[in-house]
Amino acid sequence: MKKYLILAVAVLAVGIGSIYAMYGKTPAVTFRTATVERGDIISTVSATGTLNAVTTVQVGTQVSGTIQQLFVDYNSPVRRGQVIARLDPAIFNAQVEQARGNLLAAEANLQKAKVTAADARRTLERNRQLLKDGIVAQSDFDTAQTTSDTAQAGIQSAAATIVQMRGALRQAQTNLNNATIRSPVDGVVISRSVDVGQTVAASLQTPTLFTIAQDLTRMQIETSVDESDISRVRLGQPVAFTVDAYPNVKFAGNVTQVRNAPVTVSNVVTYVVVVGVDNKDLRLKPGMTANVAIETNRKENVLTLPAAALRFKPATDGGKRSRGNTAKSGKKGSDGERVFLPGPDGKAQPVRVTTGISNDTFIELVGGGLKEGDQVIVGTLSAEKKNGTGGHFGPRF
Template identity: 30%
Template sequence: MKRKTIIVLVAAVAVALTLVAFYANSGIQSPKQEEKFRIAKVVRRDLGASVQATGIVKAMVGAEVKVGARTPGKVVNLPINVGDRVEQGQVIATIEQDDLIARVRLQEAILAEVKAEHSRLAKDFERDKQLHETKSISVQRYDLTEALHEIARARVLKAQAELDVAKAQLSYATVVAPIKGTVASVNTVQGETVTTGLTAPTFIKIIDLDRLEVLAYVDENDVGNVKVGQEASFTVAAHPSTDFKGRITSIYPSATIQDNVVYYLTSVSVDNREGKLMPDMTANVSIFLDRRKGVLTVPNQTVQREGSKKYVYVLHNETSEKRYVSTGWKDSSYTEILDGLKDGETVTIGDPGRK
């Protein structure tokens, strides 16, 4: 009998040890651990407040340029590829020039001809002007000579303007980078014919990656605390261990509504000298505010949203009560409670009544 009792006790101890090891190694919390994890007290603490927002890395105005053809023709040289760095004024494409060069030469010849005619008529006009002053020629002849001189002068101006246009068209055949930056797209190939006009496609896009910003979507409940000049930091998925630094540069006055929540776009300056950031990356932004002392707080994960309202679950007599709250500042861990909770109350992470 004693032997059986000993065996039972040994077996019970073994089972207990096995359960302890199982909870420890599997990551599953024991009932007491789960309760400790799910429950938090409403307490007063100093809060180094920050506003959390999600944003998108974007090129600043003027930092992204789409280049199209200003003269039609076949692309005879395309010395760049996507990802290449280019400088302002660098040749990035050349369009066939034979017809354009011929037009320039034709206009130069026309200009030379009308200039010669103008020079001859100018001499005739000066001669007849002197004769007219001494009344040696008729008024009709003087008027005719003066008119021919003015017509010749107008022809010179017209020919000069047409030559300038022809030279401009020839210059357009050499496509240069309007800004320094990185080639983001090339939508043509050497030998392809490009067109001009309002509907003509862009065939090269350049982005200056040194001039980026983050457009952060700041909740309407937080935007009143955000000011131009405040420091901010953000991370991106491509470099999760890097905290990029910046400052608030502007707050858009018009709202953006997503899923019935009102946001205000807020721009954050970016230092991208290392070239780690690219447009359209998602950024997790922290905007640093002042520090508040002795404010009521709860863990961030206890605060839930219902449309534009926020609520928590309050534990009372082993039952949970859904209670709407007004929130203030928050940092990466805690949220300030302005109304709806009292110091010492117990809140839960999620609804403990849900299975």
């Protein structure tokens, strides 16, 4: 009986030890590391923008009327002065004829006024002689003088009317000419806003009939750069960008303008940066959305450090360990930043480093206690998770 009791106690002790070993121990930690290597680092400023032709002209009409003919359509190449549309000219022809008739009537009135003035002048001269001979009274002479002066003023009035009628005729002819719409530039029609039979009204503002891109082989991107990044953007900097139409193709350009006018939307301040683009193959089209990366600095063949190494921070509370992808970077002071190396005792050993430019993945290693080939910690991985078990609580069933 005593033998069985001892055996039961031994089995119980082994079971308790196994349970403690399974549930009570702290899981071993494996560090995830990366190698300090040499490479190129390109520091960029990211932004999005829209592709547009460098010069886009909106063609409208200065007169109201009905579209009678259209001579171009979307994608039609046009030359400067080419007829691209015509309004119904019937009303404008009538206005020209009316203005011409008014001018002729004014010219006839001028001739009539001149004849009247000549007759009044002759009467005045006769009355002057008769007044000297004492045949007519002074009042009759004064009446003749007034009539002559009035006739002379009538000539000036008729002449002024001719000037007005001539101007009205010129305006009517101009309206008739404006009924024929011509392209103001060489280019390509990228938009047409009217159809034959449609009435356009130019009472308050000039309606847009066509949009013509002057040169689609040269385009530009207007991007909005955040105020925190605008200090790094300079004229002439190279730019790489992609568009959704060609997701695997990188296009190139250069910064051609950095505008000083701020753009504030929802209390966020941005500045417009214009990127010039060569589009000789005409693959890029107006209106495409471009994802832009403006190259602000470049370092070649330098030591590079994974950015995750600066975000890693070892556990300080004995049980909880931070992850490299979520932890904040180590403390940064006058002596640089801190990264960690796996030590011989299985613990993370801190090393001070000095960093330079960076991109989304790597940071330039300028100085410190690291050399090419060193392994730096970028994260942790518990032994249970590494072996596929369920951590402190054992495997899941």
